[in-house]
Amino acid sequence: MPSQKIYLLFQASVLETFDMYRQNSRAATEAGGILLGHVRGEHVEVIQATQPQAGDVRHRMRYERNDPGHQTEADLMWKQSDGEIRYLGEWHTHPEDWPSPSSVDMDGWRYRALARQDGRATLSVIVGRVGLYVSLVDGQGETTLFQECQSS
Ligand SMILES: [Zn+2]
Structure with missing residues (x-):
């Protein structure tokens, strides 16, 4: 299969949200x-x-x-933007510097991707203490890993 470049952009406010919940203290729970x-x-x-x-x-x-x-907020954004802003996927934090998905994460993402009615790929982000893990799972359950992310 030819490799295709997909460009991903995070708005600054999204990165700020991620920063707020990075598990930098021992007591911090996943978000x-x-x-x-x-x-x-x-x-x-x-x-x-x-x-x-x-x-x-x-x-x-x-x-x-x-x-x-969460869903209420997603529905509201979708309505307010006339369907321009829609569900892309899920994010959560991990208490590790460079996060990698657990088997529970991967099973969950795959399940969500296969269950989607529109067949679109689902974005999955893990926010680590230092870096991000970003992948896209398509409607067949195939995973594409993002190598580099660029912020706006
Ligand atoms: Zn996880």
């Missing part, structure tokens, strides 16, 4: 949310990341996005 933005051809632009909410499960090494508020 996460939904990624919202545009896809234009091969360009993915992440415009907003929802923040952890009261109903989410947050432990040192586990995050579950259980609060319906």
Whole structure:
């Protein structure tokens, strides 16, 4: 398969949200949310990341996005933007410098990607204490890893 370049852009506000929840202290628990933005051809632009909410499960090494508020926020953005800003995927933090996905993460992403009605790829981001892990899982469950990310 020929390799295709996909360009990914994070809005500054999204990176600020990630920074707020980096697990830099021993007590910090995992955080996460939904990624919202545009896809234009091969360009993915992440415009907003929802923040952890009261109903989410947050432990040192586990995050579950259980609060319906994330979806409510996504629906609202979608409506307000006339369908321009939509669900792109998921983010969560890890208590490691350069994060790598657990088997639970990979199974979850694959499950979400295969379950999507629109067949679009799902963006998955792990925010480590130093770096980011970014991948795209397509409708067949195939994973593309992003090598470099550029911030706006
Ligand atoms: Zn994880």
